[in-house]
Amino acid sequence: MKKKRIGLFLSLALISVFFLEGTEAQVAISSVAIQPGLLQTKVIIQGTAPLPAPVAFYLKDNPRILLVSLEGVDTFHLPPVTTADNELITSAELRRGGERRLNLLLQLKEPVPFSVFHSGKEVGLELTRILRGEAVEIPEKNLLFSGTSVKESYLEKAVWDETSPVPQLRLRLPSEVSTRVFALDRPLRLVVDLFGTRYPSLTTLPLNRDGIEKVRIAQFKEANPVPITRIVFDLKEIKPYSLISDKNELIIAFPSYDSTLPVKPEATSTSLPKPERPTPSSDKTMEANSTEMSIPETKVRAEENSQGAAVAEKATSQEKQKEKEAQQAQVPKKFEPKVIAAAEEKYTGELITLKFKDADLRDVILYLGEFAGLNVIFDPDVRGTVTCDLRDLPWDQALDLILRNNKLGKVIEGNVLRVAPISTLTREDEEQRKLKESKELAGPLVVKTITLSYSKARDVQSLLMTKKSPRGEIIIDERTNTLIISDVKENLELLEKLIGVLDTPTPQVSIEARIVEATSTFIRNLGIQWGYRAIADPFFGNPTSLEFPHKILADGSIIPQGIVTKGIGGPLGGYAVNLPAPAFTTAVGFSLANVLDTFRLDLALSALETSGEGRIISCPKITTQNNQAAEIIQGRQIPVQTVANFTVTTRYVNAALELRATPQITAEGTIIMTIEIQNNAADFANLVNGIPPITTQSARTTVMVPDGGTTVIGGIYRSEDSITRERVPFLHQIPILGKLFRSFARTKQNRELLIFITPRIIK
Numbered sequence: 001m002k003k004k005r006i007g008l009f010l011s012l013a014l015i016s017v018f019f020l021e022g023t024e025a026q027v028a029i030s031s032v033a034i035q036p037g038l039l040q041t042k043v044i045i046q047g048t049a050p051l052p053a054p055v056a057f058y059l060k061d062n063p064r065i066l067l068v069s070l071e072g073v074d075t076f077h078l079p080p081v082t083t084a085d086n087e088l089i090t091s092a093e094l095r096r097g098g099e100r101r102l103n104l105l106l107q108l109k110e111p112v113p114f115s116v117f118h119s120g121k122e123v124g125l126e127l128t129r130i131l132r133g134e135a136v137e138i139p140e141k142n143l144l145f146s147g148t149s150v151k152e153s154y155l156e157k158a159v160w161d162e163t164s165p166v167p168q169l170r171l172r173l174p175s176e177v178s179t180r181v182f183a184l185d186r187p188l189r190l191v192v193d194l195f196g197t198r199y200p201s202l203t204t205l206p207l208n209r210d211g212i213e214k215v216r217i218a219q220f221k222e223a224n225p226v227p228i229t230r231i232v233f234d235l236k237e238i239k240p241y242s243l244i245s246d247k248n249e250l251i252i253a254f255p256s257y258d259s260t261l262p263v264k265p266e267a268t269s270t271s272l273p274k275p276e277r278p279t280p281s282s283d284k285t286m287e288a289n290s291t292e293m294s295i296p297e298t299k300v301r302a303e304e305n306s307q308g309a310a311v312a313e314k315a316t317s318q319e320k321q322k323e324k325e326a327q328q329a330q331v332p333k334k335f336e337p338k339v340i341a342a343a344e345e346k347y348t349g350e351l352i353t354l355k356f357k358d359a360d361l362r363d364v365i366l367y368l369g370e371f372a373g374l375n376v377i378f379d380p381d382v383r384g385t386v387t388c389d390l391r392d393l394p395w396d397q398a399l400d401l402i403l404r405n406n407k408l409g410k411v412i413e414g415n416v417l418r419v420a421p422i423s424t425l426t427r428e429d430e431e432q433r434k435l436k437e438s439k440e441l442a443g444p445l446v447v448k449t450i451t452l453s454y455s456k457a458r459d460v461q462s463l464l465m466t467k468k469s470p471r472g473e474i475i476i477d478e479r480t481n482t483l484i485i486s487d488v489k490e491n492l493e494l495l496e497k498l499i500g501v502l503d504t505p506t507p508q509v510s511i512e513a514r515i516v517e518a519t520s521t522f523i524r525n526l527g528i529q530w531g532y533r534a535i536a537d538p539f540f541g542n543p544t545s546l547e548f549p550h551k552i553l554a555d556g557s558i559i560p561q562g563i564v565t566k567g568i569g570g571p572l573g574g575y576a577v578n579l580p581a582p583a584f585t586t587a588v589g590f591s592l593a594n595v596l597d598t599f600r601l602d603l604a605l606s607a608l609e610t611s612g613e614g615r616i617i618s619c620p621k622i623t624t625q626n627n628q629a630a631e632i633i634q635g636r637q638i639p640v641q642t643v644a645n646f647t648v649t650t651r652y653v654n655a656a657l658e659l660r661a662t663p664q665i666t667a668e669g670t671i672i673m674t675i676e677i678q679n680n681a682a683d684f685a686n687l688v689n690g691i692p693p694i695t696t697q698s699a700r701t702t703v704m705v706p707d708g709g710t711t712v713i714g715g716i717y718r719s720e721d722s723i724t725r726e727r728v729p730f731l732h733q734i735p736i737l738g739k740l741f742r743s744f745a746r747t748k749q750n751r752e753l754l755i756f757i758t759p760r761i762i763k
Contacts, residue, residue, distance in 0.1 A: 027051065028074035029102065032081045034089060039182045041088045043106065044124040047073065053118045056125060056240065063111045063238075068104040068125065075102050076373055080414035088112065088127055094415055096373045109493075111238040113183050113190055128190070130183040153177065155199045155229050158217050160207060164253070167210050169231075171250040173197070179243060179250075190233040190241060192252060193220065197229040210256060211237040349394035359386045361406060368399050369417050379420035382408060445471060446489050450496070451482045455503045463502065464495055506625045507761055509663040509671060514756040515618040515679055517697075520749070522611045527581030527726075527743040529567050529604040531557035531574060540598050557602065570602040579726045579743035584608040618679065620659040623762065629662045638682055640691055655682040655694055663759060669707050671759045676700040677714075699755050707761045716753040722746070 027049045035042040045051065045068075055069045075096040081104075082092075090107045097103040106125075113128045157172035171194075180193040199219050206214040213234040220230035231252070244251040349372065356364060361384040369376035372395055384406045390398050403410055409425040411418045452460060457476040460483065464474055472487035472495075485495055534554040536542050543551050556576035567580025571591045580587075584606035593600040624630035635656020642649050660676040679697040686693055699714035727742035734741070 027072065028077055029079055031079050032092070032094065032104065034086060034092065036086050036088070039129055041086065041127040041129065042124060043127065044122060045104065047121050050120045051123045054116055054123050056114065056116050058111055058238070064108050066106040066108060066114065068106065069097060070102045072100050073102045075100065078373065078415035080416070088129060113238055114240050115242050116240070128181055128183045130185050132185050152196050152198060152227060155194065155197050158203065158205065160205055166256055167207060167212050167254040169215055169252045173248055173250055176245055177250070188235045190235055192231040194229040194231070196226045198227050199229040210254065211235060211239055212254060347394040347397040349396040351392050352395045352398060353392060354388055354390045354398055356386050356388050361386050364402060365399070365419055368395055371395055374412070374415055374417040376417045376419070379424055381421050381424070382419050445486050446492050447484070447486045448492060449482055449484050450499055451480060452503045454505045457481045457483050460499060460502050464498060467495060467498060507665055508623055508625050509665065510621065510623045510760045510762055511630065511661045511663065511673065512619065512621040512758045513659050513677060515677070516754045517616040518752045519614040520612070522748040523608065523746070525581035525584055525608040525745040527567065527579055527584065527606040528740060529570070529575040529578050529580050530602060530740065531570060531572050531576040532601045533557060533572055535598045540596050542598055567606055568604050570604060572600060572602050575602065577728060577741060581606040581608050581743060582724065582745045618657050620657055622659060622661065624661070624663065626663060626665050629660065631660045633658045635680070636682065638692065638694070653694060655680045665761060670704055671707060671761065672702065672704045673757065673759060674702045675713060675757060677755055697753055703757070705757065705759050707759070710756055710758045712754060713757050714755040718751040720747070720749040
């Protein structure tokens with residue numbers, strides 16, 4: 001009897017444990033509601049029992065997707081989610097993220113600040129809309145104007161909590177106050193209004209960490225009907241926030257993504273239980289070893305989009321995160337392509353292996369639906385068989401392949417998978433498109449004025465004309481550079497996004513040219529002049545002893561001084577050998593004679609050696625916008641007169657330094673330039689009819705230069721080396737004495753021209 005009691009007790013214990021495990025898994029999601037508002041959009045998740053605190057963050061690879069994760073809930077019975085007439089959330093979908101993890105994926109039109117709330121069976125988010133300068137009247141909270149008076153209080157103290165690992169602003173308040181939160185852009189700001197609160201002066205508290213620059217606190221309204229203290233956070237990025245009331249304090253915290261993640265993240269590969277649904281049967285006879293269906297254990301597509309991998313990715317160290325962001329910051333994002341509207345399908349389902357032969361199509365799709373946790377409904381025209389051998393591919397890709405092979409399509413609405421022929425879905429899409437167009441044509445027109453800052457309104461108008469609806473109209477006001485857009489609300493949002501992309505500041509480029517002209521000259525001249533006179537005459541008492549010739553006169557200075565004579569003159573008036581230097585600065589002369597002056601020898605040596613070096617540097621510099629031509633000229637203009645038909649016409653020719661450039665900044669940060677440089681100068685040493693000729697130096701080319709780099713776009717090197725020898729025939733060949741019958745002149749000149757270009761993008 002005792003043994004029976006012990007056995008009964010153990011049985012009851014096992015049954016109770018089993019019952020408790022079963023009830024623990026019965027915490028299910030009863031509804032997911034989206035409540036749009038003027039300033040905040042609420043996403044409320046209700047459960048059949050108290051729900052755990054949610055974890056929310058934006059996906060790294062797609063910042064427009066906000067992931068809300070719940071642990072320990074039923075993932076097989078999912079309620080539908082609708083996003084009708086919502087300006088912020090475009091789609092919402094519940095997905096299984098694990099055996100007992102449920103993920104709510106919110107596709108947003110843009111990332112916005114958000115806060116998470118948790119209250120028993122109800123959890124969710126408050127998405128704060130970003131106001132963009134449009135005429136939106138921010139309403140006061142109705143609870144303040146119910147006919148009762150509001151007790152005023154003073155904000156006593158506001159400080160950053162330096163001990164907190166995340167940014168926290170602590171506000172000392174004597175009592176609890178009502179708040180209002182909204183966001184503004186250009187720059188990004190989060191605004192918190194405290195109703196019925198006064199603050200004595202303007203205060204700025206800098207922070208400069210975790211994406212927050214500073215906070216500013218000031219009195220926004222004195223009364224009418226209650227005073228309002230405004231707190232403005234200047235943000236560098238979209239941040240989650242939370243408002244916590246603790247005794248006499250209001251804490252505004254900004255938790256980071258890593259701090260909201262589980263302490264121990266889930267592994268990137270998770271094993272999901274196999275559905276208990278049996279393998280679909282075939283209408284035809286199949287071999288025992290030819291039909292099999294298996295699910296691989298612990299295989300999940302390791303992509304950033306998959307929920308398990310995304311959570312693990314978010315839990316990596318901050319050092320790797322900062323290193324990756326630093327590498328991405330090196331790429332100039334201003335020139336990256338901007339996607340405004342696009343649809344790209346990625347397969348993110350868990351890996352599965354399928355092998356069928358002539359299996360019923362509906363049974364295969366039902367199996368895949370049960371594996372993915374989806375409800376399935378078929379169109380009456382869906383029929384067919386499946387023969388496939390698919391190994392280790394995502395289940396959603398396998399589903400697409402099977403449907404495409406049978407000319408079928410699918411539509412997923414919430415957690416319901418609908419399968420129908422493509423023709424049926426195409427017809428429905430066409431009807432939906434016509435319905436949408438009819439709504440647009442029948443809907444009210446919205447008129448909006450947008451003042452452009454950097455672009456011309458007429459240029460932007462021509463680009464937007466193809467994107468407006470048939471009822472739309474775009475008018476420009478050139479005086480204020482404003483676009484007046486009248487269109488339906490749905491199309492107006494696309495036009496605003498296009499304007500946001502087009503109306504951006506154009507980067508500027510500073511172009512500096514350096515023209516270096518170097519000259520070196522060397523001249524060496526050597527010349528000789530000599531003459532003689534000899535007389536043998538009885539008058540001087542030195543006749544010859546011969547009868548003939550009895551007297552002799554030898555005159556070696558018969559080249560007279562005058563036009564044909566060059567060099568210096570001599571005592572005799574000329575020289576027999578007159579080979580002076582072409583140009584000289586030094587000369588020495590000798591005159592030798594006897595007592596009676598019956599024999600005289602005159603000798604003159606002339607020489608010149610000069611060397612010189614010169615350098616001219618010209619540095620024109622100009623700044624222009626991207627893809628805009630620029631021109632700078634410095635110099636003089638030479639008037640040139642021409643006579644035609646008794647009419648005198650004067651025109652001016654530039655003798656100046658000119659730089660013309662058109663830069664183009666590439667996506668890699670380099671600069672492509674079309675450059676034309678002219679360095680012209682007037683040569684007044686060689687006038688022609690009183691007009692100097694123009695010495696021209698020019699270059700025209702197209703080059704690509706890195707930002708801040710220098711390149712040589714042109715260079716001219718000219719070397720002149722000339723030697724001139726004047727000599728007496730035959731006599732100059734006499735050894736040693738031959739130098740008396742020749743002159744030497746050498747001129748050597750080098751000219752070098754280099755043109756450097758240095759462009760810089762002005763940050």
